Amino acid sequence: MSKQELPIIDAGVDVAGAACCAPLVCEPLSESEAAELAPLFKAIADPVRLRLLSLIACHEGGEACVCDLTVAFDLTPPTISHHLKVLKQAGLIDSERRGTWVYYWINxxxxxxxxxxxxxxxxxTT
Amino acid sequence: MSKQELPIIDAGVDVAGAACCAPLVCEPLSESEAAELAPLFKAIADPVRLRLLSLIACHEGGEACVCDLTVAFDLTPPTISHHLKVLKQAGLIDSERRGTWVYYWINxxxxxxxxxxxxxxxxxTT
DNA sequence: TCCACACATAGATATCTGTCAAATTAGAGC
DNA sequence: GCTCTAATTTGACAGATATCTATGTGTGGA
Incomplete structure (x- = not known):
């Protein structure tokens, strides 16, 4: 499951770590950058997955087991499982089995x- | 076309404008917040629309006419028009007709x- | 060994989405 | 008015996606 090593998109951030502007607004996104980013946005472009991500991130200890998550939705366990898989394949979350339960945490x-x-x-500016 | 007045999601930003953390990570996203955000992310969750957004934002004067955009893709004008419509309906861009041409700019x-x-x-932290 | 529970996978289905060709609308210039 | 160009709308279709039911796979306890 090493989905980690996507070539970080440099764009718009100088050496000091200070950003000049949003890369998107700085210079036109290349075709390959766009092709790489779109699936990531697609992964979070769903109300269930947005909430899953948020629930996991906010859960005590920074991780949550599937049982914690399933009860928060009006959906069947397989559906939750499906959405977790999508998030994991995008590299946004990771998981580990510990005994009976499977725990997820965000990346x-x-x-x-x-x-x-x-x-x-x-x-x-507010 | 007043898609503007979506109730800004407060979360995670104190009075001074300094953010404590990402709202998503601060506290669980409500069902309605998620339902409101997901379509926005969905709008940019496409490589063509990401590049369109970027091309528009980076174009001289902060706006671009459709003809400028169409040539950057291997797609037919109706397809570009469709994607622009999606972005516009999400409130991410706006447009105006000036003579023969239609100009788009980002929000x-x-x-x-x-x-x-x-x-x-x-x-x-880099 | 066997059962109960937690979770994942497989398969089925209805819906959504990206794309194109064809037709339509809107200006500009003659 | 007529015609050319710019852009959008419409309709069709292949492929992706969200959801469910049914089944499979681990793990721990009796």
Whole structure:
């Protein structure tokens, strides 16, 4: 399951780590960058998966077992399982079996990567 | 076409404008928040639309006419038109006809909103 | 060994989505 | 008015996706 090593998209961030602007807005996304980012956005472009991601991230200890998640939805366990698989294949979450239960936790770097593409600066203008 | 006034999702940003963390990671997304965000992410969850957004944002003057965009893809005008419509209905871009041509520009606040949900802080840890 | 429980996979199905060709609308210039 | 060009709308269709039921796979306890 090493989905980790996607070539990080540089764009729009200088050496100091200070961002000039959202890469998306800085210079046109290449075809390959777009092809690589789209599946990530697609993975979170679903209300159930957005909530799953959020539930997992906010759960005590930064991880949650499937049973914790299933009860939060009006969906059957296989459906939840399906959505978790989609998130995992995108690299947004990871999992491990511990005894009877399977635990999931998020991969923050992937989330951050998406955030940076859209706009790396803090919402300071409010 | 007033798609503007979606109730901004507060979450995770204190009064000073400094963000404590990504709302998604701060506290569980409500069902309605998720239902509202998912279509936005869905709109950008396509390689063509990602590039369209980027091309528009980066184009001189911050706007581009459809003819500028169409030539950048191996797709027919109706297909480009379809994708632009999806982006516009999501509120991510707006448009105006000026003479023969139709110009599109992005709505930065919508992009920022998505960025904030995923992670409001700058990618400082690199 | 056997059963109960947690979760995943497989298969089926209805719906959504991306694409194109054809037809339509809207301006500009003659 | 007529015609050319720009862009959108419509209709059709193949492929993807979300969901369910039924079945399979691990794990722990009696």
């Amino acid at each position: 923050p770097s992937m989330l951050e990567r998406l955030a940076v593409v859209l706009g790396p600066r803090v919402a300071a | 930065p606040s919508m992009l920022e909103r998505l960025a904030v949900v995923l992670g409001p802080r700058v990618a400082a």
